[in-house]
Amino acid sequence: MSKLLIRNARLVNENRIIESDLCVDLGIITRIDTHIPDEGSYKVIDAKGKYLLPGVIDDQVHFREPGLTHKATIASEARAAVAGGVTSFMEMPNTVPNALTQDLLAQKYAIAANTSLANYSFFMGASNDNLDEVLRTNINDVCGIKVFMGSSTGNMLVDNEKVLDQLFRESPMLIATHCEDEATIRANTEHYKAEYGEHATAGLHPLIRNEDACLRSSSMAVELAKRHNTRLHILHISTADELALFDNSIPLTQKRITAEVCVHHLWFDSEDYARLGNLIKCNPAIKAPYHKQALLAGLKDDRLDIIATDHAPHTWTEKQQPYWQAPSGLPLVQHPLLLMLDFVKQGKLSLETLVRKMCHAPADCFQIDRRGYIREGYWADLVLVDPAQPMTVSAENILYQCGWSPLDGHTFGASVTHTIVSGELVYENGRFVTNRPGERLSFIR
Structure with missing residues (x-):
């Protein structure tokens, strides 16, 4: 070494x-x-x-391996991460097959051990019928349990209220949730399909996956966590409406309920759909400009604890499909540090706060051993x-396997x-x- x-x-x-x-x-x-x-x-x-700076710790990425390697691999996206200053990542279980057993989870760790230039951890996935497997997860070498309370792929939507209650009651480790209310989204989808049919565009996305869908689901997660004293971490908060759910009166290390905001919800807003369309279609949706301003304020006053990416690459061809068919997600793990450094230059964020939210806070939130700080004796x-x-983003320096970025030309x-x-x-x-x-x-x- x-x-x-x-x-x-x-x-x-x-x-x-x-x-x-x-x-x-x-x-x-x-x-x-x-x-x-x-x-x-x-x-x-x-x-x-x-x-x-300490290396950035990204607590939410989708690196697509196994099963979706036409989009990305652990090796390709870890390279992109490292080039952008992200030294550690935590990857989500909605690969193919979904990481819903200990054996499937172990297979992902084996791939990373051989191919990831970055440090790594993988979430164990929860479903309506794998609670026994979830409870076997080793709390000392797995970052957490991922629960899709909306917007899931495969068998990962957890919508059985009895299962959710038992999971929150019995989990000995951090539960990370994707919070969007499926019933609200389905009703909105039916409404806008009836109104627009095949002429729908990405500008409808924040109306279909709206504020109410987010707040209903996040409120449910917080209520469950408070009922059972669960260690809850809500991913990619996207609305001003949800900020009241979170406490900024105590230090992060004492919080039982924490929250993350992603760079794209701070950077883009609904006015950008006219220019970028499906390239910024993601779940939860990028919403009206006032949400972006509220999220930045919530980050600075410590209602929001962590900045992450939710890096979720798809091929260019997949993103060029009509709105209803185009998949949700955008590639970001090469650029979050540079995005937030632009915020520093613009006076929106201090450099010290950037480091606290992208490096220190993920380490504290997940209780990572000797990382996230520049200290003697630490990794x-x-x-x-x-x-x-x-640095200008261009096809020549984009390292995502998908080969494109919504930041191209910036x-x-x-x-x-x-x-x-x-x-x-x-x-x-x-x-x-x-x-x-x-x-x-x-x-x-």
């Missing part, structure tokens, strides 16, 4: 920005100090003018960012120059310098 010495960095960590050097040995941060001498055995990286998951080097104000995963320099100035896989995340619970 690499022995690294990073010099002259502007280190951003735990609400401070300091000038510092940093040493890495055997995967671990061994020293953080000014003017660390070079002992001759280190690879030296001069970080003058750059920010050194060296690190990213160097050049704030003065713009110029970010900063660039990722180096990514270090579990102490190994993996990405440097636009190229990958090793094929060494990342590590399986472990959890202290």
